[in-house]
Amino acid sequence: MDERGAAVVVEDDADIRTLLAGLLTQSGFEVHQTSNGTDGVRAVMEHDPVIVTVDLGLPDIDGFEVARRIRRVTDAYILMLTARTEEIDTLMGLDAGADDYITKPFRPRELRARIEAMLRRPRVQQSAGPAVNGELWSTSNAPLSSQAGHGMSAGAISAPGTAPSAAPTPYSAATASEAATRHEEISYRLDGLELFPNLYRVTVEGVDVQLTPTEFILLRTLLTSRRMVRSKAQLFRTLRDEEPDAGTFVSDADERTIEVHMGNLRRKLGDDPRRPRWVETLRGVGYRSAGLPQAGDQGL
Known part of the structure; x- marks a missing residue:
């Protein structure tokens, strides 16, 4: 390889x-x-x-x-x-x-x-699952340290509301402690949604939502910008790993791609643009988070 x-x-x-x-x-x-x-x-x-x-x-x-x-x-x-x-x-x-x-x-x-x-965009990776009966469980049979891969193996990920196709594997207290230390960071919470930046994980009401790397970056940018409005050009530059206000050229087609990605993001989150919970559109201006996100320990 x-x-x-x-x-x-x-x-x-x-x-x-x-x-x-x-x-x-x-x-x-x-x-x-x-x-x-x-x-x-x-x-x-x-x-x-x-x-x-x-x-x-x-x-x-x-x-x-x-x-x-x-x-x-x-x-x-x-x-x-x-x-x-x-x-x-x-x-x-x-x-x-x-x-x-x-x-x-x-x-x-x-x-x-x-x-x-x-x-240069982060990839959405699976991480440790929720605590079950006081133990930390994985969504695959591999140790957490080996789950840095990028694919979604068959049976490792379940659709919301369905049971995993394979039995989860419990972690020892030492492994759980090591995992918590390695991934310790803040999360961003807003009205039932929670985003874990380093884990590339998003949950809504505790249920994992699978986003593409592009969708994850857009959501993370809006949450970390708090209530600051981000234009479509700024968001597209962020996807190109540039400073939002770099002033580099962004075409109309590029801005339209942001609209499509935002539409897909809303659909996956179940966010109604007419009554937004998380992503708010300001017509002719751009996008911002629909509320003020709270930062705190991820608490897996």
């Missing part, structure tokens, strides 16, 4: 597939290539990649459906590639779970820059 982990390229054009594989290999990834969506989803499940590139126009299932299927099993970064220039296609890709998109033809330097910008 190369230093940065695995990457999967889902692309039916052989020349572009070779180009993408070469760029990712040069960036330190072990690359696995597929020419159709079905094999691409299978490769993702087999290799647990850090990043996946998905072509929109595939011979069997389209890139939207591929992204949706991939997003169900992993929090890998998804970069959508499309030859279509219509904005609706880009927005549909983001809505399907992609983190970013790039249109063909593209410059290799631009593609590499977008990949590096995505990799």
Whole structure:
């Protein structure tokens, strides 16, 4: 395995597939290539990649459906590639779970820059689960120290309101103490929602909510900004790992992607934009938290 982990390229054009594989290999990834969506989803499940590139126009299932299927099993970064220039296609890709998109033809330097910008975003990782009968339990059978991986293994994560498919593993008092020390930090709480920055974990009324890395960053930014309004341009610069007020160019399409990501975030949280509990929109200005978050010990 190369230093940065695995990457999967889902692309039916052989020349572009070779180009993408070469760029990712040069960036330190072990690359696995597929020419159709079905094999691409299978490769993702087999290799647990850090990043996946998905072509929109595939011979069997389209890139939207591929992204949706991939997003169900992993929090890998998804970069959508499309030859279509219509904005609706880009927005549909983001809505399907992609983190970013790039249109063909593209410059290799631009593609590499977008990949590096995505990799600077935190990834949503599973952490220790809630205390049960006074003991700390894990959502997988691996020790907490080995759960720094990025994939969501089958059976390790349950949908809200359902039981885990595998029995949880209790931790010893020493392991729990070590875990608490390693992850000790403040959390941000607002009206039943709680966000743990270092654990990349979000709960609503105590139930874990699975967010993409992009959605997590947006929510974290709003909560840590307290009631300060953040414009769409500021939020997009934050996703590029820039200072919000850096003044770098942000296109109308980039701002529209923020709207799509915020819509997906609200949907996953169950937040009604007409009566917001957590994310408030100020039309023509931007977004802010709907209340003043409280900071405190995470108290797992």
